[in-house]
Amino acid sequence: MTQTLLNLLAIAVPLAVGFASLFAFTTWLERKILARIQNRIGPNRISLPFTRFRRLFGLIQPAADGLKMLAKEDIVPRDADKLLHLLAPILSLVPPMMVLCLLPLELPYATAGMRALQAAALDNAVLLFFAITSLNTLAVFMAGWASRNKYSLLGGMRAVAQMVSYEIPLVLSAAVVIMAAGGMNAQAIVEAQRAQWFIFTPWGLAAFLIFFIASLAETNRSPFDLPEAESEIIAGYFTEYSGFKFALFFLGEYLAIFAVSGLAVTLFLGGGAGPWVAAYPALSCVWFLAKIFALIFVMIWLRGTLPRLRVDQLMGFAWKFLLPLSLLNLFVAAAALKLAKPWLSWPVGALVLYGAAVALSRSHRADAAPRTYSYAE
Amino acid sequence: MRLLGFGILKGMAVTLENFVRSYFDRDRRHHLFTKEYAWEPGAPAEVLPARADTTVTAHSRNFPILLHDGADPMGGIRCVACQICERECPPQCIYIEKDYDEQGKYIKRPAIFDIDLSVCMSCQICVEVCPFDAIVMDSQFELSTANRFGGLLQHRDQLLKSNEYYHRIHPEEARARDDRMAQEKAEKEAKQAAADAAKKKAAEAKAAAEIAAEKSKPEPSAPTAGGAA
Ligand code: SF4
Ligand code: SF4
Numbered sequence: 001m002t003q004t005l006l007n008l009l010a011i012a013v014p015l016a017v018g019f020a021s022l023f024a025f026t027t028w029l030e031r032k033i034l035a036r037i038q039n040r041i042g043p044n045r046i047s048l049p050f051t052r053f054r055r056l057f058g059l060i061q062p063a064a065d066g067l068k069m070l071a072k073e074d075i076v077p078r079d080a081d082k083l084l085h086l087l088a089p090i091l092s093l094v095p096p097m098m099v100l101c102l103l104p105l106e107l108p109y110a111t112a113g114m115r116a117l118q119a120a121a122l123d124n125a126v127l128l129f130f131a132i133t134s135l136n137t138l139a140v141f142m143a144g145w146a147s148r149n150k151y152s153l154l155g156g157m158r159a160v161a162q163m164v165s166y167e168i169p170l171v172l173s174a175a176v177v178i179m180a181a182g183g184m185n186a187q188a189i190v191e192a193q194r195a196q197w198f199i200f201t202p203w204g205l206a207a208f209l210i211f212f213i214a215s216l217a218e219t220n221r222s223p224f225d226l227p228e229a230e231s232e233i234i235a236g237y238f239t240e241y242s243g244f245k246f247a248l249f250f251l252g253e254y255l256a257i258f259a260v261s262g263l264a265v266t267l268f269l270g271g272g273a274g275p276w277v278a279a280y281p282a283l284s285c286v287w288f289l290a291k292i293f294a295l296i297f298v299m300i301w302l303r304g305t306l307p308r309l310r311v312d313q314l315m316g317f318a319w320k321f322l323l324p325l326s327l328l329n330l331f332v333a334a335a336a337l338k339l340a341k342p343w344l345s346w347p348v349g350a351l352v353l354y355g356a357a358v359a360l361s362r363s364h365r366a367d368a369a370p371r372t373y374s375y376a377e
Numbered sequence: 378m379r380l381l382g383f384g385i386l387k388g389m390a391v392t393l394e395n396f397v398r399s400y401f402d403r404d405r406r407h408h409l410f411t412k413e414y415a416w417e418p419g420a421p422a423e424v425l426p427a428r429a430d431t432t433v434t435a436h437s438r439n440f441p442i443l444l445h446d447g448a449d450p451m452g453g454i455r456c457v458a459c460q461i462c463e464r465e466c467p468p469q470c471i472y473i474e475k476d477y478d479e480q481g482k483y484i485k486r487p488a489i490f491d492i493d494l495s496v497c498m499s500c501q502i503c504v505e506v507c508p509f510d511a512i513v514m515d516s517q518f519e520l521s522t523a524n525r526f527g528g529l530l531q532h533r534d535q536l537l538k539s540n541e542y543y544h545r546i547h548p549e550e551a552r553a554r555d556d557r558m559a560q561e562k563a564e565k566e567a568k569q570a571a572a573d574a575a576k577k578k579a580a581e582a583k584a585a586a587e588i589a590a591e592k593s594k595p596e597p598s599a600p601t602a603g604g605a606a
């Protein structure tokens with residue numbers, strides 16, 4: 001019993017602590033990358049106190065931010081629903097924290113006893129992942145509702161609409177992988193990609209793209225950051241949050257990004273597979289994190305590139321484009337898996353999927369005339 | 378046919394190029410706008426502010442001011458109250474009323490020229506559209522006051538600053554503007570002179586033609602000509 005408990009802690013604590021510190025690093029990374037994209041420098045001022053280290057590329061910035069958050073006054077609106085207002089940030093943290101343990105991370109020090117306890121070995125890990133992450137919507141809406149502020153409520157409503165819509169393409173594109181791997185066990189899915197990562201098949205590539213786009217929307221990342229659109233509704237659902245509660249939302253958001261990128265790595269990018277893993281099993285963990293960070297880099301890169309969508313565009317994109325495409329992809333994948341001549345799957349699959357995507361985008365393009373501006377000539 | 382998603386990839390290529398080249402490239406298009414530690418000893422000269430009494434560089438812009446030539450603000454005011462800037466200002470924060478003399482004649486200057494600083498977004502569009510070089514951007518940012526609404530509405534006399542002040546805050550830009558204005562003025566004068574000369578010539582030609590006509594005219598018309606004279 002005690003052994004089991006110790007094993008459990010040995011698995012859970014590094015996950016919680018490790019990803020929380022990666023969160024700090026990621027905020028720094030995001031600010032730096034965005035700054036460089038805009039030809040700025042980004043955070044570089046904070047020094048380590050009492051040392052000679054002057055700048056350290058601003059790596060101490062997250063610590064300063066954290067201290068600032070902790071020291072700030074916690075403001076609760078007078079008319080807010082106090083209990084829900086308090087619970088929302090906590091609840092927003094719980095689902096991403098929980099799903100992190102569903103990722104098939106092979107901790108280098110894990111013994112057989114610990115491995116048996118890892119949730120990734122569950123037979124329905126992927127299903128559980130989606131079940132738990134959808135709780136996040138509740139937290140967001142709770143925050144929006146409890147603040148009794150029109151911007152918060154608008155943000156909360158947008159979040160609900162968006163998250164519910166994008167959940168469907170997200171799950172459908174993951175279903176393709178489940179079909180191919182023949183199960184929802186995360187470790188088994190990684191195992192099934194030993195020969196070939198699923199992203200290197202036509203249906204896998206399409207599913208990965210759909211999954212990635214939908215996961216951007218699920219985690220409120222730009223260009224789908226409507227629930228917290230600063231220029232439109234201040235900060236959306238967490239307008240009325242300050243101090244540490246705000247930090248919790250922030251943390252929850254980044255943990256959700258880790259979780260969903262981790263799932264993408266599991267489903268499409270071969271989990272911890274990579275060069276030299278056979279010789280040094282400990283590398284598996286490193287590869288896994290490296291792939292997560294590669295995805296996060298693309299997310300930040302997209303944030304630095306694309307403007308925000310409108311609400312109607314957002315919903316139209318999910319229902320009229322991603323959903324039919326991911327349904328079609330199910331059939332393509334089924335056909336490709338049963339195909340007698342596997343080499344046919346690339347040309348035919350790519351043609352069908354690309355043709356469908358073009359047709360869909362054509363049929364929904366609004367035939368509006370180019371906008372004319374009265375002042376900008 | 379355009380590839381699906383091609384526009385997104387193109388945009389991503391641009392941002393990636395910015396990202397990578399911001400580390401290596403030293404040319405103008407990709408250099409970093411931020412200069413590190415500009416105010417610390419040993420900072421390179423080009424990052425130091427133009428004036429010693431401010432931390433603002435010559436490139437900073439915020440809130441418009443009105444310019445006047447010479448020492449007397451209202452005597453040398455360049456603004457003619459044409460109200461173009463009032464119409465073009467995106468957030469509509471400029472308010473202008475024309476000035477009239479006692480006879481009700483428009484005397485080409487504003488009686489009221491207000492800018493609401495709480496609305497102005499320092500976009501510089503008013504500067505771009507003004508045909509008289511009357512309005513330029515300031516670099517003053519220390520505008521806080523002790524009360525809540527004080528100083529938010531800037532009136533004509535607060536907005537009026539001399540051309541020398543403009544030269545002090547944005548030297549290069551002011552010089553370029555002065556040069557352009559001088560050139561435009563010279564061109565206008567040259568044109569005017571040319572037009573005058575042409576007019577004079579035309580008048581002379583006409584006079585000559587008239588004299589010639591007079592000479593060749595038959596006698597009976599002489600009384601009429603005499604009457605006209
Ligand atoms: S500032 Fe320029 S554009 Fe505006 S009213 Fe005066 S002259 Fe016209
Ligand atoms: S700077 Fe822009 S907002 Fe400000 S007064 Fe000029 S046009 Fe209006």
